[in-house]
Every structure is written in C-alpha cells, then in structure tokens.
Amino acid sequence: MRITNIQAIPLRIPDQNSDIADGIQDDIIVRVETDEGITGVGEADSMPLAVKGIVDAWSSWPHSRGLRDILVGQDPLNVEMCWEKMRVGTSWLGRNGVAQQAMAAVDLALWDIKGKALGKPVHELLGYKYRDKVRVYASTLFTEDPGEMTEVGQRYVAQGFTAAKFGWGPMGRSLAGDIKLVELARRAVGDDTALLIDAGCVFKARDAIQRVHAWSQFNPFWFEEALEGDDLDGFRQLARAAGDIRIATGEQESALFAFEKLITHGEVDVIQPDIARAGGFTECKRIANMAAQHKKLCVFHAWKSGILVAATLHMAAIVPDLPFAEYTVSESPLRKELVRSTVELKDGMATIPQGPGLGVELNMDIVRKYRVDA
Numbered sequence: 001m002r003i004t005n006i007q008a009i010p011l012r013i014p015d016q017n018s019d020i021a022d023g024i025q026d027d028i029i030v031r032v033e034t035d036e037g038i039t040g041v042g043e044a045d046s047m048p049l050a051v052k053g054i055v056d057a058w059s060s061w062p063h064s065r066g067l068r069d070i071l072v073g074q075d076p077l078n079v080e081m082c083w084e085k086m087r088v089g090t091s092w093l094g095r096n097g098v099a100q101q102a103m104a105a106v107d108l109a110l111w112d113i114k115g116k117a118l119g120k121p122v123h124e125l126l127g128y129k130y131r132d133k134v135r136v137y138a139s140t141l142f143t144e145d146p147g148e149m150t151e152v153g154q155r156y157v158a159q160g161f162t163a164a165k166f167g168w169g170p171m172g173r174s175l176a177g178d179i180k181l182v183e184l185a186r187r188a189v190g191d192d193t194a195l196l197i198d199a200g201c202v203f204k205a206r207d208a209i210q211r212v213h214a215w216s217q218f219n220p221f222w223f224e225e226a227l228e229g230d231d232l233d234g235f236r237q238l239a240r241a242a243g244d245i246r247i248a249t250g251e252q253e254s255a256l257f258a259f260e261k262l263i264t265h266g267e268v269d270v271i272q273p274d275i276a277r278a279g280g281f282t283e284c285k286r287i288a289n290m291a292a293q294h295k296k297l298c299v300f301h302a303w304k305s306g307i308l309v310a311a312t313l314h315m316a317a318i319v320p321d322l323p324f325a326e327y328t329v330s331e332s333p334l335r336k337e338l339v340r341s342t343v344e345l346k347d348g349m350a351t352i353p354q355g356p357g358l359g360v361e362l363n364m365d366i367v368r369k370y371r372v373d374a
Contacts, residue, residue, distance in 0.1 A: 001117065003076050005033040006068040008055035008353040010048035011334060021141060021168035021200060024328065024335045029367070034076055038116050041339075042108030043307045043364055045276040046101035047166065048372075054093065054102040065089035077117060079110045084284040087123045099285050100254035100279050107280025108311055108358065115357030122358055126285055127310055131132050134160065134316040137196060137305060142169030142181055144330035149181075153188025156329065160347040164189050165322050167198025175207075179214050186218040188368060191267065194324070198224040201252070205234035209241045221323075222246040222270055229253055235266030245275035246270050250303040254278045259287050263294045265374040274301040275311045302326040306339035309350075310358045313343060319350045326348070337366045 028048035032040045032244055044051045059068030069346045070089040086103045093099035099129040103121035115122045123129055138156040143149050149166070158162050161304055165187045171178060186195055197220045203211065208226040215223070223245050228233045239247045248270035255278070259271045273287045284300070291298035298319060302312040308326065327350060328335060339360040344351045353359030 001034050001036045001038070001076060002036040003032060003071050003074050004035050006055055006071060007031040007033070008052040008105075009367065009373045011051055011367065012372045013332060013334060013370060014047070022312070022330055022332065024305060024330050024332045026306055027334050027338070029305075029307065029338075029362070030055065030105040030107065030109050032071075032076060032106060032113060034113060036117075038113050039305060040076070040109035040112035040116070040357065041360065042105040042110075042112065042280070043304055044101045044105035044172075044277050045274050045304050045308065046098055051102040051105060054090065055106070056294075059089075063088065063090075067102060071106070073141065073233045076110050079107065079114055080282055082110055083107055083279070096253060096258050096260055100283070102114065104254075104276050104278060104280040104283075107282050108307065110356035111281050119356050121314065121352075121354050121356065122311075122354060123314040125283060126314065126317040129317045129352070130320050131317055131352065133351045134313065134322065135324040135346070136167050136196065136350045137161065137324050137350055138161035139165045139167075139326050139328045142166050142171055142185075144170055146184055148185055149351045150188045152231060153185060157189050157193055161193070162348040163194035163196065163221070165198055165326070166197035167225070170202035171199050172202030175210055175214065175350070178211055182215050182218050182220065191219075194221045195219070196221050196224060196248075199226045201225050201228050204236045205231065205305040208234070208238050212238065212242045212245050214243060216243060220245055222248040224272070225251065229258075229262075232261060232265040233333055235262065239267040239269065246297070248272055251277070256283060256286050256290060260290055263291065263296050267295070269298055270297040272299055272301040274308075275307045275315060276302075276304055281311065281315065284315060284317075288315065292319075292321065297321065297323065299323065300325060303328045303330070305334050306341045306343070306360055309355045310339075310343060310360045312340055313350055313352050314358070333366065334370060337365055349356045356361040
C-alpha cells in the first residue's frame with residue numbers, strides 16, 4: 001500500500017465569533033488517500049490555513065518540506081517511519097508549534113488507515129487496553145450571566161456527568177470576581193461533582209497563587225492553564241503553593257521535550273497534551289509514557305470535532321492512571337455533526353470506539369457545507 005495524496009480541508013461556520021474561546025468554530029481536516037482505496041482522516045487543533053500551508057507546501061530543501069511532498073509514495077502502515085520523515089522534513093519550521101500540529105493531523109489519518117487495513121481499532125494497535133469506557137468531564141466556558149452558568153452546570157449534572165470544567169470567559173478581571181465565578185460553578189454542579197477550573201492563561205504567578213488559595217474552599221480538582229506555557233518558574237512557584245489543588249497545563253505545547261520541562265522544571269501535577277496538536281498518537285504515546293515515568297497524570301486536552309473525541313478516547317483506553325477524559329459540549333455543528341461515530345455517552349461515561357481505525361466516518365454533507373476554499 002502506498003500514499004497517493006493528502007488533502008487538507010479548512011472548515012468554518014459562517015457566524016464564527018473569534019472573541020470567544022470556542023476552538024471548534026473552525027477546523028482543518030486531513031484526508032490521506034492510498035492506492036488501495038483506503039482513506040484515513042485526521043484533524044489539527046491549530047489555525048486552519050497555516051496547517052493547510054504546511055501540508056500543501058512545495059519542498060524548499062531537505063529540512064523544509066511540505067507534508068504531502070514528504071509522504072506521497074510512502075507506506076502508510078509504517079506510521080512511525082512516516083512520522084520520522086515528517087519530523088526531519090519540517091525540522092526548520094519549528095519543533096513545538098504549527099508544524100507539529102500539522103503532523104498530528106496526518107498522524108491521526110495514518111493510524112486510521114492502519115486500523116482500517118488490519119480491521120482493528122487504533123487503541124489495539126497502540127498497546128494494552130485498560131478499559132472499554134472512561135469517565136468524562138463536561139467541558140464548557142464561564143459566561144457573564146450567572147443564571148446561564150447555573151443552568152448549564154445543573155443541566156450537565158442532570159445528564160449524568162460526574163465531572164465538569166468551566167474555563168476562560170470573564171476569568172481574570174478581579175480577585176473578587178474570580179472567587180464568585182468559582183463559587184457559582186461549585187453551587188451549580190454540587191458538592192458530589194468534580195469541578196475543574198481553566199483560567200485561559202490570564203495570570204502571573206503571584207495572582208494565580210492568590211486564586212488557588214481563595215478557591216481552596218470550593219475544592220476544585222485542578223487549576224488549569226493559570227500561566228503562559230513557557231513560564232516554568234511561575235508554574236513551579238504555583239505548584240508549591242497550591243496545596244491539595246492539582247496544577248494542570250500543556251494544551252499550548254506540541255513536543256515531548258516541552259511536556260517534560262513542565263514536569264521536571266515547572267513541577268506541575270497534570271500535563272494535558274492535545275492529540276490534534278502534539279504530534280498525533282505517535283508522539284502522544286511517548287508523552288503519556290514519560291508522564292507515567294515521572295508519576296504524573298496525563299489527561300488529554302480535547303476541544304475539537306468528533307475526530308479528536310474519538311482519538312482521545314482511543315488514548316484513554318491505553319493510559320493506566322486516568323481520572324477522566326475531556327468531552328467538549330460545544331454546540332457548534334462542526335462538533336456535533338462533522339462525523340458519524342459509535343461513541344456512546346451514558347451516566348458520565350463514554351465508550352471507547354471499537355470500529356476499525358478511529359471508528360468515525362466523515363459526514364461529507366457537512367464538509368461541503370462548511371468548506372472554505374483558500
């Protein structure tokens with residue numbers, strides 16, 4: 001089997017609001033085609049046109065090449081070899097940014113092809129399966145309206161979620177305001193639901209330490225994305241001051257070495273690679289293994305379409321120490337309608353996909369409806 005083509009297809013809903021932190025208002029999906037008629041799909045959580053440029057680019061020289069040019073003619077079943085060829089071919093484009101994010105989309109598609117060719121779900125190809133279903137947390141945003149936040153939190157608890165995350169929005173304007181936000185979130189979900197707080201990188205270390213002390217009365221499971229990702233000294237200060245509240249971060253990062261620095265220098269408790277950013281399954285398995293060696297939690301970030309939901313659940317199947325996985329509840333049609341999937345959600349648990357490959361099928365009507373020609 002040989003790769004014959006790679007398509008990068010940008011999608012965007014017409015009423016996109018770039019002022020809110022909903023990353024599934026647009027998307028970039030990748031289709032890898034083969035000479036045996038098997039096509040794999042993936043996506044990147046990145047700026048769509050930047051990823052498309054890296055996929056489509058011509059080769060400038062051996063370390064500055066487009067991903068299609070690198071991989072056409074290669075064996076898609078030899079996924080790790082393809083990943084290494086992409087790494088070397090894009091090494092002058094940056095090792096912890098959009099090049100790695102573009103590679104992630106292609107890597108997902110290659111594992112999808114391999115699973116389809118062998119008739120096995122991706123998690124069976126990656127390693128041992130520890131579970132058939134996993135606890136998930138409803139992932140949503142803080143809003144300006146206290147009534148809306150209360151309704152949202154109560155709704156997800158009523159739907160069976162036993163964990164919920166609120167993030168971004170008005171967080172960071174004042175200490176008093178941030179205390180009220182977290183208090184409101186806790187009241188909305190009740191004391192029996194795990195509460196996670198995502199600040200959206202709005203703080204410096206001193207301010208984040210103030211918050212973590214003030215929020216201890218509300219017993220959040222973790223405090224996520226308090227600081228900019230490269231503020232390793234700040235994360236170390238925060239982690240040492242946080243008491244029983246776990247410090248989580250990593251969605252900004254894409255490379256193994258960056259996550260290792262967050263653990264060894266930043267001393268964070270939880271790293272959060274995104275499989276659609278951090279090099280796909282191939283790199284994320286390495287990241288998860290590294291976290292396990294350091295006795296840290298690895299909980300994958302996932303705020304994109306059903307492609308990433310399925311990919312995240314496949315990784316959730318093979319990580320032994322996993323409290324839950326992220327499950328975005330965005331109402332975007334790209335989240336809800338882009339793929340057909342066998343994933344089932346019941347009582348706060350999501351099933352691990354069991355079909356060949358990723359276990360998803362693109363809804364081409366939705367692709368055509370939201371495709372952007374660029």
